[in-house]
Amino acid sequence: MAGSGSALIVVDVQNDFCPGGALAVPGGDEVVPIANRLMAKFDHVILTQDWHPGDHASFAANNPGMEPFSMTEMPYGPQILWPVHCVQGTPGAAFHADLVTDRASLIVRKGFHSHIDSYSAFLENDRKTPTGLAGALRDRGINDLVLVGLATDFCVHYSATDAVMLGFGVTVLEDGCRAIDLDGSLAAARAEMAARGVTLATSDHLKAA
Ligand code: VGL
Numbered sequence: 074m075a076g077s078g079s080a081l082i083v084v085d086v087q088n089d090f091c092p093g094g095a096l097a098v099p100g101g102d103e104v105v106p107i108a109n110r111l112m113a114k115f116d117h118v119i120l121t122q123d124w125h126p127g128d129h130a131s132f133a134a135n136n137p138g139m140e141p142f143s144m145t146e147m148p149y150g151p152q153i154l155w156p157v158h159c160v161q162g163t164p165g166a167a168f169h170a171d172l173v174t175d176r177a178s179l180i181v182r183k184g185f186h187s188h189i190d191s192y193s194a195f196l197e198n199d200r201k202t203p204t205g206l207a208g209a210l211r212d213r214g215i216n217d218l219v220l221v222g223l224a225t226d227f228c229v230h231y232s233a234t235d236a237v238m239l240g241f242g243v244t245v246l247e248d249g250c251r252a253i254d255l256d257g258s259l260a261a262a263r264a265e266m267a268a269r270g271v272t273l274a275t276s277d278h279l280k281a282a
């Protein structure tokens with residue numbers, strides 16, 4: 074499973090998504106040892122990093138009168154407004170200090186256009202603007218992806234379903250992910266991933282493979 078045609082993608086394991094961070098995901102730091110352990114099994118390790126400018130349109134603080142976790146309309150459709158998080162160059166945007174980053178051959182930054190959010194590591198929330206990751210994977214002959222990271226119901230979910238749509242084989246290791254879970258978003262994301270052909274598994278599945 075983890076031969077040269079497959080890659081481990083570690084999604085957004087950043088301080089702001091870990092306990093104490095600006096958009097803390099419950100148990101977010103618990104994925105760190107799992108991600109680190111998995112890296113040894115892959116020839117290709119890719120990290121993603123949510124990387125917003127301070128004036129990002131997805132921040133409630135940049136939308137007068139709006140509260141974090143409320144909904145708004147962007148030109149590209151509905152968008153959840155978030156607390157200010159993962160601002161470029163800040164400690165909150167840095168990887169968790171215990172995440173091993175040395176084995177990563179590619180770090181994909183996303184969400185850097187002020188007016189477009191990007192949950193997916195492949196396509197921004199306008200569903201049109203590519204990040205370049207699909208081309209980089211194809212150039213390296215990578216067809217199969219294993220995803221872990223944060224958050225299951227947002228960036229992992231969108232990355233996984235986009236990857237299937239783009240023709241990759243995709244497995245999400247659920248014990249290596251943690252969710253924000255806004256209004257049932259975890260159950261919805263799991264159902265959507267399964268319906269779109271993402272394999273939901275756990276990291277011991279990889280040992281057996
Ligand atoms: C994420 C909300 C906003 C994520 C990023 O990494 O799942 N969620 N930005």
Ligand code: ZN
Nearest residue numbers: 123125159184
């Ligand atoms: Zn973000």
